[in-house]
Amino acid sequence: MTTKADVLIVGAGPTGLVLAIDLARRGVIPRIIDAGRADHRESRAVSIVARSLEMLDDLGLAQAAIERGVPLHTLNFYQGTTTLAEMDVTAVDSPFPLDLCIPQWQTVTLLRERAEELGVTIEWDTRLVGQQAGEHGVTVELQHGDGRSQRCETGWLIGADGAHSTVRETAGITRERADLKRGFILGDVAVDWPLTRDRFHVYFDASGLVAVFPMIGGYWRILASAPDDRPPATPGLDDFAAYVAERTPLDSHVRDLQWSSSFVARESLADRLRHGRILLAGDAAHSHSPVGGQGMNTGMQDAYNLGWKLALVVTGRAEDSLLDSYQAERWPIVKAVVDATSTTTKVATGTALVARRARRHALRLFGRLNPVQQRLSNAFGEHLVHYRDSDLVFERWHESQARAWSDVACTGPEAGELVRDAYVENREGPVALRHILRTPGHHLVLFAADTTDSATLAAWQPSAHEAMAGHGEVHVITRGHLPHDPMDGVFADLRSEAHNRYGVRRPSLYLIRPDKYVGFRGDSVDFAPVSDYFRALGARP
Numbered sequence: 001m002t003t004k005a006d007v008l009i010v011g012a013g014p015t016g017l018v019l020a021i022d023l024a025r026r027g028v029i030p031r032i033i034d035a036g037r038a039d040h041r042e043s044r045a046v047s048i049v050a051r052s053l054e055m056l057d058d059l060g061l062a063q064a065a066i067e068r069g070v071p072l073h074t075l076n077f078y079q080g081t082t083t084l085a086e087m088d089v090t091a092v093d094s095p096f097p098l099d100l101c102i103p104q105w106q107t108v109t110l111l112r113e114r115a116e117e118l119g120v121t122i123e124w125d126t127r128l129v130g131q132q133a134g135e136h137g138v139t140v141e142l143q144h145g146d147g148r149s150q151r152c153e154t155g156w157l158i159g160a161d162g163a164h165s166t167v168r169e170t171a172g173i174t175r176e177r178a179d180l181k182r183g184f185i186l187g188d189v190a191v192d193w194p195l196t197r198d199r200f201h202v203y204f205d206a207s208g209l210v211a212v213f214p215m216i217g218g219y220w221r222i223l224a225s226a227p228d229d230r231p232p233a234t235p236g237l238d239d240f241a242a243y244v245a246e247r248t249p250l251d252s253h254v255r256d257l258q259w260s261s262s263f264v265a266r267e268s269l270a271d272r273l274r275h276g277r278i279l280l281a282g283d284a285a286h287s288h289s290p291v292g293g294q295g296m297n298t299g300m301q302d303a304y305n306l307g308w309k310l311a312l313v314v315t316g317r318a319e320d321s322l323l324d325s326y327q328a329e330r331w332p333i334v335k336a337v338v339d340a341t342s343t344t345t346k347v348a349t350g351t352a353l354v355a356r357r358a359r360r361h362a363l364r365l366f367g368r369l370n371p372v373q374q375r376l377s378n379a380f381g382e383h384l385v386h387y388r389d390s391d392l393v394f395e396r397w398h399e400s401q402a403r404a405w406s407d408v409a410c411t412g413p414e415a416g417e418l419v420r421d422a423y424v425e426n427r428e429g430p431v432a433l434r435h436i437l438r439t440p441g442h443h444l445v446l447f448a449a450d451t452t453d454s455a456t457l458a459a460w461q462p463s464a465h466e467a468m469a470g471h472g473e474v475h476v477i478t479r480g481h482l483p484h485d486p487m488d489g490v491f492a493d494l495r496s497e498a499h500n501r502y503g504v505r506r507p508s509l510y511l512i513r514p515d516k517y518v519g520f521r522g523d524s525v526d527f528a529p530v531s532d533y534f535r536a537l538g539a540r541p
C-alpha cells in the first residue's frame with residue numbers, strides 16, 4: 001500500500017520533534033517515524049543552553065523543562081585543589097540566563113508530549129530503508145517492526161535521523177569527517193562528595209579531565225576523557241571511581257550507576273543541508289564531540305530555523321526557493337560549531353606539558369577578564385549566532401535620519417540578530433515582549449517613540465496590517481501612556497526599557513521573523529520595505 005504525506009520527518013529525537021511541533025503549530029501536521037521504541041531512554045545530552053530555553057519558551061515548554069532539570073549559573077575549572085577559573089554563565093543577555101542540566105530523555109519526553117498535544121502521532125518501530133527522489137516529492141520505503149513494508153510518497157523528506165542518517169546516505173549527500181581520536185566515558189551516578197550542586201565542575205589533570213554536572217534526583221553526570229580511543233562500551237562504577245580518584249582531590253564514594261556509555265570524538269559535516277526535496281537537520285547533518293554541550297542545542301536550532309519556512313512552502317504561501325535560505329543561514333553556523341568544538345575538545349583533553357600549561361594560563365586569564373567572560377557566556381548560550389549575512393534580512397535607513405540608532409549607547413539588534421526581551425504594559429499590567437511575540441507568525445513592532453495621540457496610532461495600524469499581508473501581527477509600543485480609547489495591540493513603554501533595548505529614539509519599525517531574529521528594521525514609519533521583505537521571501541498573502 002502507498003500512503004501520502006506533505007512532510008515526512010525521519011527521526012523522533014530532539015531535532016525531529018522540535019520540527020514536528022513547529023510545523024504542527026503552524027497548521028502542518030507532519031508524519032514522523034522512528035526506528036526506535038517509544039520506551040527507549042537515553043541520558044546523552046544534559047545541557048540546554050539559554051537560546052534553546054528561549055526557543056522552548058516560545059513552544060510553551062521552558063517552565064516545565066526548568067522544573068524537571070537543575071538550573072546552573074557557574075562553571076568552575078580546577079587543577080588539583082586550585083580553582084583556575086570561575087565562568088559566570090549568567091552574563092548572557094537572555095531572559096533565561098542559565099544552563100539547564102536535564103537528561104536528554106526528559107527533554108525528548110517534554111517534546112513528545114507537546115507534539116502529541118498538537119495532533120502529531122509518532123510512529124515508533126518504523127524504519128526508513130530507502131528512498132527515490134523526484135522533482136515534486138520523494139517516495140520512501142518504510143519497514144515496520146513486525147516485518148511489514150510500506151511505501152510513502154511525501155512532498156518533503158526531512159532527515160533528522162542522527163549521525164548514521166539513512167536519509168543522508170541514500171540521498172548521496174557526502175560529508176567531511178575527521179577522527180579526533182579522543183575517547184570519553186560518561187555516566188549518571190550517585191556520589192558522596194563535598195561538591196556544591198549549583199554549578200558544573202571540571203577537573204584537569206596530567207592524565208585527562210573529569211567533568212561533573214548535577215542532575216535531578218541527587219545524581220551526577222560524570223564525563224571523563226579516556227587515555228586512548230578505545231574506551232569500554234559500557235563503563236562500570238569502577239571506571240568512574242578510578243578517574244575521580246586519579247584526577248580530582250575529592251574524597252568521594254561513587255555508587256548507583258543509572259546509565260553509562262562511551263564514545264570516540266569524531267566530527268562530521270554534511271556538504272549541504274538541502275538536496276531538492278530532501279532536507280537534513282541535527283546530527284544527520286553535523287555531529288561532533290559533546291565537549292561544550294552544543295550538539296543537541298544546535299540540532300534544535302536547525303529545526304527552529306527550518307520550521308516556519310517549510311510551513312510557508314507546504315501551505316503554498318511561499319516559493320520553495322525560500323528553503324535555500326535554510327542552507328544559506330544554517331550551514332555556516334553548524335560549520336562554526338563543528339570547528340569550535342574540535343578546538344575546544346583538543347584544548348580540553350591535551351595531556352602534553354605545553355598543552356596543559358597553555359590551558360592553565362588561558363583559564364586563569366579569562367577568569368579575571370569580565371568582557372571575555374561575557375563573550376564566552378554569550379557564545380556558550382548560543383547568543384552569538386546571527387543571520388546578518390542572509391539575503392532574507394535587511395535594513396532601510398533614511399539618510400537624513402541615519403543617526404536614529406547610532407546616537408544612543410545601545411544600538412539595538414541589527415537585521416539578522418536575535419530579538420531582545422523587555423517589559424512593556426497593557427491594560428492588565430506588565431507583559432514581556434517575548435510573550436507578545438509568541439504567536440507563530442511574523443511580528444511587526446512599531447516603536448512609536450513619543451507619539452501618543454490615538455489618531456496617529458490608529459492611522460498607522462491599517463497600513464501596517466496591509467503590509468503584513470496576513471503573515472502575522474502588528475504591535476505598537478509608545479513611550480507615553482496608553483491611549484484613552486482601548487486599542488488592540490498598543491503597549492506603553494513608560495520607562496523606555498523597550499525603546500532603549502532596541503536603540504530607538506524616533507518612530508521606527510522592527511519586523512521579527514517567526515524564529516525570533518530581526519528580518520527587517522527601518523528608522524521611519526514607512527511600510528513599503530515590509531512589503532519588500534515578504535516579496536523577497538517569495539511569500540504570498
Ligand SMILES: Cc1cc2nc3c(=O)[nH]c(=O)nc-3n(C[C@H](O)[C@H](O)[C@H](O)COP(=O)(O)OP(=O)(O)OC[C@H]3O[C@@H](n4cnc5c(N)ncnc54)[C@H](O)[C@@H]3O)c2cc1C
Nearest residue numbers: 011013014015035044045128161162282283290293295296
Ligand atoms: C553517548 C552520547 C553522549 C552524548 N552526550 C552529549 C552531551 O553531553 N551534550 C550534547 O550536546 N550532546 C551529546 N550527545 C549528542 C546528542 O545526543 C545529539 O546531538 C542529539 O541527540 C542530536 O539529536 P537528533 O535529534 O539530531 O538525533 P538523535 O537524537 O540521534 O535522533 C535520531 C533518531 O532517528 C532515529 N532513526 C535513525 N535512523 C532511522 C531510520 N532509518 N528510520 C527511522 N528512524 C531512524 C533514531 O532511532 C533516533 O531516535 C551525545 C551523544 C551520544 C551518542
